[in-house]
Amino acid sequence: xxxxxxxxxxxxxxxxxxxxxxxxxxxxxxxxxxxxxxxxxxxxxxxxxxxxxxxxxxxxxxxxxxxxxxxxxxxxxxxxxxxxxxxxxxxxxxxxxxxxxxxxxxxxxxxxxxxxxxxxxxxxxxxxxxxxxxxxxxxxxxxxxxxxxx
Numbered sequence: 001x002x003x004x005x006x007x008x009x010x011x012x013x014x015x016x017x018x019x020x021x022x023x024x025x026x027x028x029x030x031x032x033x034x035x036x037x038x039x040x041x042x043x044x045x046x047x048x049x050x051x052x053x054x055x056x057x058x059x060x061x062x063x064x065x066x067x068x069x070x071x072x073x074x075x076x077x078x079x080x081x082x083x084x085x086x087x088x089x090x091x092x093x094x095x096x097x098x099x100x101x102x103x104x105x106x107x108x109x110x111x112x113x114x115x116x117x118x119x120x121x122x123x124x125x126x127x128x129x130x131x132x133x134x135x136x137x138x139x140x141x142x143x144x145x146x147x148x149x150x
Contacts (some may be wrong), residue, residue, distance in 0.1 A: 013147055049080065066102035071109070083111065094118025101125050103133055115141070 029035055044061060047054050067145040072092035097120060104120045117137055121128035 002100045009147065016144070016147065022145055051056055064102065066097075066099050067105065068095070068098045068102065069105045069107070072106050083113070086114075092116060092118070096120050097122060099130075103128065103130065105137075106132075 026035065030038065040057070040060065041053070044057055047057055091111075092106065094106045095104045095118075097104040100122055101122065104118075106118045108116045110116060117134060119130045119134040119137070121130045121133070
């Protein structure tokens with residue numbers, strides 16, 4: 001683990017808290033149709049409907065998506081007490097990368113104590129390694145846990 005330098009621990013904690021608050025705001029806006037991805041998709045659909053070519057959309061939408069992430073919906077919490085029956089937790093499912101040199105990462109938050117990640121990549125691509133990526137996620141989660149003293 002890279003660990004957190006004690007001297008900068010409080011600064012790191014404040015920065016992480018601010019980042020989480022900002023992310024929460026952005027994903028709530030996105031769920032309400034206010035995210036930039038929704039606007040880009042709408043512009044794309046309208047341009048196709050009108051038969052109009054847009055150099056801007058062609059450039060923006062042709063960018064490679066080397067990291068594709070998604071949260072798997074969690075429905076077990078209302079049906080099973082995962083603390084009482086931890087063997088009944090389902091880790092959900094995953095999906096593949098959308099770029100040859102990218103990763104597909106899905107995650108599911110299963111109760112208060114469990115997060116599962118599915119990391120995938122194309123083995124044929126020499127610079128991707130899903131096992132290393134998963135280990136890096138585990139290390140980052142451990143660092144966050146240490147930072148917040150949990």
